[in-house]
Amino acid sequence: MKHNRMKDELENIAQQSIPGDTNLWPKISAKIERNSSTMFSRFRPLTAALMAVLVLLLLSGVAYAIGRTLGYIPGVGMVDNSAGVRMLAKPVTETRKGVTLTISSVMVYEDRVEMIYDVSGIAPENDAARSNDSTAAPTDFCGGVEMGEPPSEEGNARLELPDGTILERDRTNKYSQNVFAMKPVYVAAVPTDVTSMTFLLDCIPFARRGAMPENWSVPINLISVPVGTVVGVPVIEVESQPEEPVNELVELPIETVAAVVPPKVTMTLTKIVPLDTMTVFYFRMDVEDKDPSLISVMPLKVSVIDSAGQKIHLIGNFTWQPFEHQVGSEFEFTSQSKPASGPLTLIVENATAYFMPLYVDPPQATADEMSFHFDAGENPQYGQTWELNQEIKVADYAIRFTSVRAANFEDIRTPEFIDGSQGYEFGYDFSVETDAPIKIQVQMDITSEAFNCGLTNSNSYAPESSSFHYIQLCQGGYPAGNVRVTLREVSVLVENTWQEVWNP
Numbered sequence: 001m002k003h004n005r006m007k008d009e010l011e012n013i014a015q016q017s018i019p020g021d022t023n024l025w026p027k028i029s030a031k032i033e034r035n036s037s038t039m040f041s042r043f044r045p046l047t048a049a050l051m052a053v054l055v056l057l058l059l060s061g062v063a064y065a066i067g068r069t070l071g072y073i074p075g076v077g078m079v080d081n082s083a084g085v086r087m088l089a090k091p092v093t094e095t096r097k098g099v100t101l102t103i104s105s106v107m108v109y110e111d112r113v114e115m116i117y118d119v120s121g122i123a124p125e126n127d128a129a130r131s132n133d134s135t136a137a138p139t140d141f142c143g144g145v146e147m148g149e150p151p152s153e154e155g156n157a158r159l160e161l162p163d164g165t166i167l168e169r170d171r172t173n174k175y176s177q178n179v180f181a182m183k184p185v186y187v188a189a190v191p192t193d194v195t196s197m198t199f200l201l202d203c204i205p206f207a208r209r210g211a212m213p214e215n216w217s218v219p220i221n222l223i224s225v226p227v228g229t230v231v232g233v234p235v236i237e238v239e240s241q242p243e244e245p246v247n248e249l250v251e252l253p254i255e256t257v258a259a260v261v262p263p264k265v266t267m268t269l270t271k272i273v274p275l276d277t278m279t280v281f282y283f284r285m286d287v288e289d290k291d292p293s294l295i296s297v298m299p300l301k302v303s304v305i306d307s308a309g310q311k312i313h314l315i316g317n318f319t320w321q322p323f324e325h326q327v328g329s330e331f332e333f334t335s336q337s338k339p340a341s342g343p344l345t346l347i348v349e350n351a352t353a354y355f356m357p358l359y360v361d362p363p364q365a366t367a368d369e370m371s372f373h374f375d376a377g378e379n380p381q382y383g384q385t386w387e388l389n390q391e392i393k394v395a396d397y398a399i400r401f402t403s404v405r406a407a408n409f410e411d412i413r414t415p416e417f418i419d420g421s422q423g424y425e426f427g428y429d430f431s432v433e434t435d436a437p438i439k440i441q442v443q444m445d446i447t448s449e450a451f452n453c454g455l456t457n458s459n460s461y462a463p464e465s466s467s468f469h470y471i472q473l474c475q476g477g478y479p480a481g482n483v484r485v486t487l488r489e490v491s492v493l494v495e496n497t498w499q500e501v502w503n504p
Contacts, residue, residue, distance in 0.1 A: 072273040073232035076105050086222040096213040113186040128206040142203035155205035160198040176324040181205035195222045236272045263353045264288045267498035279335045286328045291395035293357040293364040296322035301349040302333050307342025322354040348498045355394050355490045371486040380406045380478040394490045400433040412457040424455035427473035436466035443489035448479040
């Protein structure tokens with residue numbers, strides 16, 4: 001899928017799935033975007049130490065080149081120095097009025113600049129993620145907008161080159177770290193003779209305007225790293241064949257096996273980075289004879305068993321976004337403690353396969369092919385039921401919609417709805433059936449020109465049944481007459497265990 005179209009579709013999905021008058025920016029965006037640098041903060045002392053060692057080696061004329069160009073910096077990730085990079089000479093810190101801004105990493109590649117910075121010293125009342133008034137007054141905070149308004153460019157850090165050229169943050173979906181306010185990427189070919197630049201920030205993302213220091217201008221010095229020099233910790237590239245899944249798939253009757261088996265997924269360990277206190281693992285999940293409507297296969301539980309028999313849980317260093325992890329791409333996971341020396345067994349337990357025929361490139365279905373209609377009449381009433389008998393096939397999976405019932409907010413109310421219905425009071429409860437024993441989830445939308453529909457129940461895999469319910473609610477009343485419903489996503493639970501042994 002092309003990035004612009006994917007971005008538009010994701011925004012449309014978000015608008016359809018989240019109540020239109022619920023302002024999620026202050027509490028969610030601030031917490032995710034700014035505080036997402038927490039993972040980096042955990043690694044910052046090691047990152048600074050690695051950079052300092054590298055600087056000393058470079059200044060002393062010593063280079064660590066092993067014939068491979070992949071290195072790893074905690075919080076930054078893998079660094080490919082096959083074409084030469086420039087990097088921050090040392091972390092830069094500036095403090096103003098008790099607020100400290102730290103630029104921890106700048107990596108200048110041939111075609112882009114990747115940066116990481118963070119800020120400390122912001123009082124809770126001036127932080128949109130912690131203040132009590134950010135929901136009611138979002139524009140009081142840097143980057144905040146009222147619901148329905150376009151995104152603000154406030155708080156987007158810029159880089160100024162010595163000749164006055166200004167680099168603006170990349171706004172596409174090409175680089176997944178761009179979801180984080182303080183991990184910006186700049187797509188530009190910076191001239192090779194540039195060894196300094198200036199960090200410019202009009203206001204701290206999600207900080208109260210006027211209460212925190214603004215208009216930051218921080219000089220940055222760069223050093224060049226010779227081509228082939230490993231930056232950070234050397235990455236061990238694993239050359240091995242993936243093992244067969246530990247658990248075999250359920251044997252099904254011949255006449256039904258083609259329609260109900262989950263995708264045949266493989267797992268391959270590709271890279272390992274041993275650090276002082278943890279180990280980083282990279283692996284791929286691929287699918288044999290994959291259906292063209294398959295977007296991604298995401299691992300659900302990952303662990304490693306070391307030579308001492310310890311089973312250590314691994315944490316994924318990525319955002320859970322299938323579009324950003326298409327089939328066959330690498331996942332990065334980090335152990336919560338340092339495994340014992342010796343052989344390591346990587347274990348992946350279960351995965352989710354995401355099918356989105358409308359959003360792959362090229363699309364595998366039209367909107368009409370992924371939609372159905374039912375006649376709700378002129379005055380639908382709560383509890384009224386209509387037979388559907390509709391079926392949509394996605395890949396090899398038949399999704400059958402057997403009936404629909406007029407529902408309301410009380411049908412989905414849970415303690416998690418702390419703000420109530422937000423006006424989403426009326427909608428429809430769809431009865432869905434699939435072929436047992438495959439466990440499936442769906443995401444679908446009621447489309448109506450007269451009503452705004454979006455709030456849904458939490459859709460989970462039915463543990464022992466091939467049938468489940470999907471509810472979507474609307475504002476202002478029940479959509480009446482000829483109601484159109486579109487199926488936009490099918491996710492399939494792949495119940496297997498994959499493992500691979502690495503011998504150092």
